[in-house]
Amino acid sequence: MNTHATVAAAPLVSVIIPTFNYGHFVEAAIASVETQDYPACEIIVIDDGSSDDTQARLAHRPGIRYVRQDNQGLSAARNHGLRLARGEFLQFLDADDLLGASAVRRRVEFLQAHPAVSAVFCRSRFFANEDEIAKSAGRQREWAQPAAEDVDLALYFSNIAPPHAFLVRRAVVAAHGLEFDTRLRACEDYDFWYRLARAGGLPAPLGTANVYYRQHAASMSRAHGNQYRHDAEMCRRIRADIGAGRAWLGERSPGDYLAALYCASLLACRRLWHVDRAGLAEFVSGHLLPLQQELASALATAPPGVAARGYLADARLLALRLWMRDRALSRGAWRRLAPPLAASQFAAALAGPGARRPGLGRLLRQDLVYATLRLRGTLQRAGGSALDAESETGHDLLA
Numbered sequence: 001m002n003t004h005a006t007v008a009a010a011p012l013v014s015v016i017i018p019t020f021n022y023g024h025f026v027e028a029a030i031a032s033v034e035t036q037d038y039p040a041c042e043i044i045v046i047d048d049g050s051s052d053d054t055q056a057r058l059a060h061r062p063g064i065r066y067v068r069q070d071n072q073g074l075s076a077a078r079n080h081g082l083r084l085a086r087g088e089f090l091q092f093l094d095a096d097d098l099l100g101a102s103a104v105r106r107r108v109e110f111l112q113a114h115p116a117v118s119a120v121f122c123r124s125r126f127f128a129n130e131d132e133i134a135k136s137a138g139r140q141r142e143w144a145q146p147a148a149e150d151v152d153l154a155l156y157f158s159n160i161a162p163p164h165a166f167l168v169r170r171a172v173v174a175a176h177g178l179e180f181d182t183r184l185r186a187c188e189d190y191d192f193w194y195r196l197a198r199a200g201g202l203p204a205p206l207g208t209a210n211v212y213y214r215q216h217a218a219s220m221s222r223a224h225g226n227q228y229r230h231d232a233e234m235c236r237r238i239r240a241d242i243g244a245g246r247a248w249l250g251e252r253s254p255g256d257y258l259a260a261l262y263c264a265s266l267l268a269c270r271r272l273w274h275v276d277r278a279g280l281a282e283f284v285s286g287h288l289l290p291l292q293q294e295l296a297s298a299l300a301t302a303p304p305g306v307a308a309r310g311y312l313a314d315a316r317l318l319a320l321r322l323w324m325r326d327r328a329l330s331r332g333a334w335r336r337l338a339p340p341l342a343a344s345q346f347a348a349a350l351a352g353p354g355a356r357r358p359g360l361g362r363l364l365r366q367d368l369v370y371a372t373l374r375l376r377g378t379l380q381r382a383g384g385s386a387l388d389a390e391s392e393t394g395h396d397l398l399a
Contacts, residue, residue, distance in 0.1 A: 010040040011088035011112075013104055014170070016081030017045045018074055019095035023054035025214070026095040030064060032212075033093065038105040041091075044084050046077040075180035075188045078163075082179060090170050092163040092189075099164060100125075100210035107167035110206050118200030119168040119193075121145075121161040122209035128216065143213065150307050151202050152250030156238060156260040157311065159190035160203075164211045166193070172200035186223075186230035191237065197249055198241070228271035232283050235265045239291055255298035256308035262288075262295050263311040266318035273322065306359050309345040313366035316341040320373055 015033050019026045026045065033043055043064040047054050049071030058066045069080060078092060089108060093099060103122060110120045124143040143161060146154035154160050172178075176199035180188045197203060238261055242248075248257055265288050272280040304312060319341050346363035 010038070011108065012086060013038065013041045013089045013091050013108065013167070014081075014085035014087030015041050015043045015091045015093055015104075016078060016085060017043065017093050017095055018048055018077035018081065019045060019050060019054055020048040020071065020074070020077070021050045021052045021054065022095035023050065023052045023057050026054060027057060029093055029095050029098060030058075030061075032098040032100075033091075033104075034063065035101070036099065036104045037102050038108065040087075041104060042085075042087060044081045045095075046081045048072060048074070048077040073182060073185065075182040075184060079179045079182070082173065085170060088170060090168040090173065092166065092168075094163060096214045096216065097162070097164050098127075098212040098214070100212060103209045103211055104167070106209040107206060110204070111167060111169065114204065116201070117204045118172040119166050119196060119203035120206050121165040121167075121203050122206045122211060124162050124165045124211050124213050126215050127212050128214065145205050145207070148205055151205060152197075152248070153252065153256060153260050153307050153311075155194055155197055155202075155249055156257045157264045159187065160193065162211070162213050163189045164213075166203065168196065169200070172196070176200065184230060184233070186227045187234045190234055194234075194238065194241075198246065202249060224271075225275040228268065228275050229279065232265075232268040232272055232279070232287075235261060235268050236283075236287055239287065252305060252308070253298065253302040255295065255302055256305050258291065258295040258298050259304055259308040259311045259315070262291055263315040263318065265291055266315050266322070269322055270318055303348070304345075306349070309349055310359055310362060312341070313345045313363050313370075316345075316370050317366060317373070320370060324373070 017026065017029055030043060030045070033041055045058055045064055045066045047058070047066065047068040049069060055068060058064065059068075065084070067080065067084065069077065081092075082090070089111065091099075091104065100122075107120045107122060111117060114120075123145055126141045126143070143165070146160055151160065173196070176195075178192065178195060178199060180192050184191060193203065242257075242261075248254065250257075265283075269280055269284060269288060272283060344363075344367050346360060346367045349360060349363055
């Protein structure tokens with residue numbers, strides 16, 4: 001590990017690496033920590049009962065703390081690492097992912113310069129193997145990072161970054177007794193970041209550091225049925241949190257946050273359609289339709305902001321695609337969904353006050369796609385056949 005870093009006082013960073021049968025990946029993850037230009041990292045590897053050669057690879061490896069436990073799941077392994085951590089800052093790193101050069105130092109510097117911020121998250125690039133990082137540096141696909149002014153809204157829509165993009169103050173986690181929810185088998189990181197923001201304030205984005213998110217066949221996110229059901233569960237959890245009367249994560253009108261959650265919920269519906277039709281029906285009746293009523297009431301009180309209009313435009317397309325699949329939503333259900341989605345967000349923004357209207361191009365594009373799909377769907381239904389919007393348009397705007 002490079003010992004020439006210039007971070008003031010070099011506070012200790014605890015790097016927590018949970019692993020299960022990832023012996024062929026975990027050493028690369030460890031190496032990405034050891035080569036950081038930051039002098040004060042402790043590496044804690046929690047082996048969650050691996051049956052491969054992980055123990056043989058790591059049990060006697062110098063420079064790390066290797067702890068083996070009975071298999072309890074990813075969240076339990078991370079929590080075990082939390083209890084062992086001694087650092088001022090926490091860095092979670094899954095065994096199949098990598099830290100980019102200077103990722104630790106730059107985020108430590110940011111948190112030292114912003115003592116009121118509980119956590120910082122950096123950019124995350126997708127990769128399949130280490131050679132790809134070197135050959136296509138700066139050209140990999142990225143996890144979409146929200147702008148600093150939109151982090152509050154983004155947390156009501158989706159997970160804003162993978163675990164290793166975050167550097168977190170351990171004092172905030174300890175003060176609020178935060179742990180990863182062991183009941184969740186996906187989205188446990190999203191749930192943790194949402195509760196961290198609730199307890200310690202919004203995390204801040206940083207664009208000058210990178211981490212790398214490996215995509216491979218055995219990745220948890222590739223288990224689509226499990227992932228999609230947990231996406232829906234997170235929508236339910238956030239709505240329950242709202243219903244508990246807690247303050248919003250920012251200073252926007254309630255309709256803005258509900259618009260983001262409504263869009264996320266429609267995206268969850270679309271995904272459930274592929275893996276769990278019974279679960280979709282329950283989710284629509286028990287979550288989506290009541291949420292829609294809450295959204296309509298909030299928007300009647302205050303019009304949506306610019307960013308929220310984008311979520312509402314996306315929601316119109318998602319609802320239309322659901323309706324166009326005959327078995328997803330009945331015509332009556334579509335009519336119940338349609339009223340808050342009928343208005344053009346482009347037209348509303350154009351008619352609103354202010355000379356500068358950022359995002360108008362995107363809203364117009366969404367309107368054009370919506371009108372095209374609506375006409376095509378109406379013609380197809382009139383002909384007695386169902387239309388799959390994705391296959392007909394040849395692309396997926398919201399994936």
